[in-house]
Amino acid sequence: MAEFPDNERRDDPDARSAEYDRLLHKRKGMSGSQFAGIGIQFALSVVLFAFAGVWIDKKLGTSPLFVLVLVLGGAGLGFWSMIRKAK
Numbered sequence: 001m002a003e004f005p006d007n008e009r010r011d012d013p014d015a016r017s018a019e020y021d022r023l024l025h026k027r028k029g030m031s032g033s034q035f036a037g038i039g040i041q042f043a044l045s046v047v048l049f050a051f052a053g054v055w056i057d058k059k060l061g062t063s064p065l066f067v068l069v070l071v072l073g074g075a076g077l078g079f080w081s082m083i084r085k086a087k
Helices: 013-026 032-060 065-086
Strands: none
Touching (some): 032 065
16 A cells, blocks of 8 residues: 555545555556557458458459458558557
């Protein structure tokens, strides 16, 4: 538990609130919404590249060639983006 000066009581709600605010602003790193955004961006890049691969395969008559290539490319770009944002 947090240490309070001797002249403050631990029951004091103002002191507890001030300690909570101090610890909250001291926290470093990424928030949960930033992690969620990274995950959504990764998923969207893979899905969009997959749909583009299906479209190109239908136009050119090649079966799974462009789907596989673009899904792997989308996953690679998604991972690269995740690593770049996580730093």
